[in-house]
Amino acid sequence: MLVQRLGDNALEWELYGGAGKVDVEWYFRERTALPTSVVRYHLEPGAEEGEHLHLEGDPESCSVKNSDELYVVVVGEVVMTVDGERSVLRAGDALYAPSGSRHGVANESDLPADVILIFGAPDPALPRLIKE
Numbered sequence: 156m157l158v159q160r161l162g163d164n165a166l167e168w169e170l171y172g173g174a175g176k177v178d179v180e181w182y183f184r185e186r187t188a189l190p191t192s193v194v195r196y197h198l199e200p201g202a203e204e205g206e207h208l209h210l211e212g213d214p215e216s217c218s219v220k221n222s223d224e225l226y227v228v229v230v231g232e233v234v235m236t237v238d239g240e241r242s243v244l245r246a247g248d249a250l251y252a253p254s255g256s257r258h259g260v261a262n263e264s265d266l267p268a269d270v271i272l273i274f275g276a277p278d279p280a281l282p283r284l285i286k287e
Contacts, residue, residue, distance in 0.1 A: 171206065221254035233264075
């Protein structure tokens with residue numbers, strides 16, 4: 156049985172020019188065969204990831220391949236920005252950021268927040284999520 160305890164793969168990052176530091180826990184980074192990665196962000200008040208994008212061939216991309224991201228708020232409240240549009244998300248809310256979208260998460264509240272990110276290359280055989 157593979158179990159990872161909180162803190163087993165903890166990092167403190169300053170991400171994409173965001174303010175403050177984000178505590179990151181990367182789950183089974185070296186051991187998973189899943190086509191996705193899963194990380195936990197812990198954001199203290201005022202911390203932010205910074206806006207970024209994942210788009211193959213784009214010189215502004217922070218990754219060399221396309222990557223879609225799903226953000227799920229577990230604790231607290233965060234502000235997500237996608238292509239200039241802001242939305243407040245609270246525990247239980249989720250946001251989908253498709254590859255090529257400029258996006259980021261910030262904790263503008265007075266309390267800590269935890270967010271789970273699931274990301275990976277989109278499957279071209281599946282229909283794309285579109286904005287309604």
